[in-house]
Amino acid sequence: xxxxxxxxxxxxxxxxxxxxxxxxxxxxxxxxxxxxxxxxxxxxxxxxxxxxxxxxxxxxxxxxxxxxxxxxxxxxxxxxxxxxxxxxxxxxxxxxxxxxxx
Numbered sequence: 683x684x685x686x687x688x689x690x691x692x693x694x695x696x697x698x699x700x701x702x703x704x705x706x707x708x709x710x711x712x713x714x715x716x717x718x719x720x721x722x723x724x725x726x727x728x729x730x731x732x733x734x735x736x737x738x739x740x741x742x743x744x745x746x747x748x749x750x751x752x753x754x755x756x757x758x759x760x761x762x763x764x765x766x767x768x769x770x771x772x773x774x775x776x777x778x779x780x781x782x783x784x
Contacts, residue, residue: 698781
């Protein structure tokens, strides 16, 4: 019967990678939470996600995707504009905006 050899270097690297992944995921989760006193007034902490604007995106098109095919996107448009202090035509490709949930 052969003995199983523990490769401590690989085990250490695996543990370090797992710890880094958990810490990064925790930081991202905390960064996504914005309280009403933060830099975006009107955005609730647990119901906000970020979105990176792509070529051809408009506030209306983003709101329609968030609201769904049967819902009215106008309230979502208002929330997006208020939460990000945006002018409706001022979106820039690559810009990160906050999308409040319904």
